[in-house]
Amino acid sequence: MAQKQRTSIKRPSSKDVAKLAGVSRATVSAYLNRTRYVSPELSEKIEQAIQELHYTPDPVARALKLQDTKTIGLIIPVMSNFYMPLMQVVNEVAHQNAYGLLLCSSEEDPEREREVLEIFLAKRVSGIMMAPCSEKNRKLLNDIQQKGTPIVQVNRKIDGLEADSVVSHNFKAAYTATEHLIHKGRKRIVFLGYDPDSLVNAEKKTGYDAALADYKIADNLTILVKEHQREQIRTAFRTFLETGQSFDGLICTTQGKTAIGLQLLKAYALRIPQDVAVIGFDDTPWSSLLWPPLTVISENTYTMGEEATKLLLKRIENKEKIAPQHIVLEDELIIREST
Structure with missing residues (x-):
């Protein structure tokens, strides 16, 4: 019994368009990619040939030819509410400029970060935006930039890396x-928490230390934690509470630590602000709805992401080498009843 031959519909190519239009493939390419003038x-x-053939350009072939996939690679340390506004605005601005977005998280692991960077390079992304998890991949990042793929650091910055940052x-x-807590009369202020391996934690810890030194406060109550590991953070703060050390102020350096800090203060029947004045990092929709409403340092991650995306697109479109730009955004202290 004879087998029926399968019929397949061949996708029209630029060669087919050129043949039907009576022009060269180079002219079709110039028309599609706007690389040179083509007469009306x-x-x-x-x-007309494109419409008749229902031709659509192959984006993969185009990317390989032009060495540009029109794609941004974004690496964040962890999938969290803090990074949600940043992810949203990066996606919005990329879409408005006809760029796609690849999103990955490093999970605060330098080796995983390296793997993601290698995946992005294999996919020929146009540029990379990232919140670096440590300084361990500095050499790789410098090499990536020198080979032509621009990088913009966001929320975190590696010293000595010749890359833009916001x-x-x-x-x-x-x-x-x-x-602020010192001005409120608080003298024993807990800093929850500090991870020596986290770039952003180091900057915040230095600011805390400097304020204590400037106001001649000797008691440094820093709680060491592993960034973004909720149970380890919970255990570390609970262990501190069970020592019975007196304290009258608490600074929580992330949204997650703020939630854990508030939960444990309630569990140990510590009143806010009568017993402990509390400041959280980043303003959330629930910060003002708590009782008492929470004093916070507001970090505008939306603006951060918007500025970083515009900077990266500018680098991608303009191949001219100029010195790295470093944009520093001011945070806002929003005072509420928790202090």
């Missing part, structure tokens, strides 16, 4: 938070 007469013939003034934010 030839443009009309090419467009960050918050973390030192000043932590200093302001600590100073």
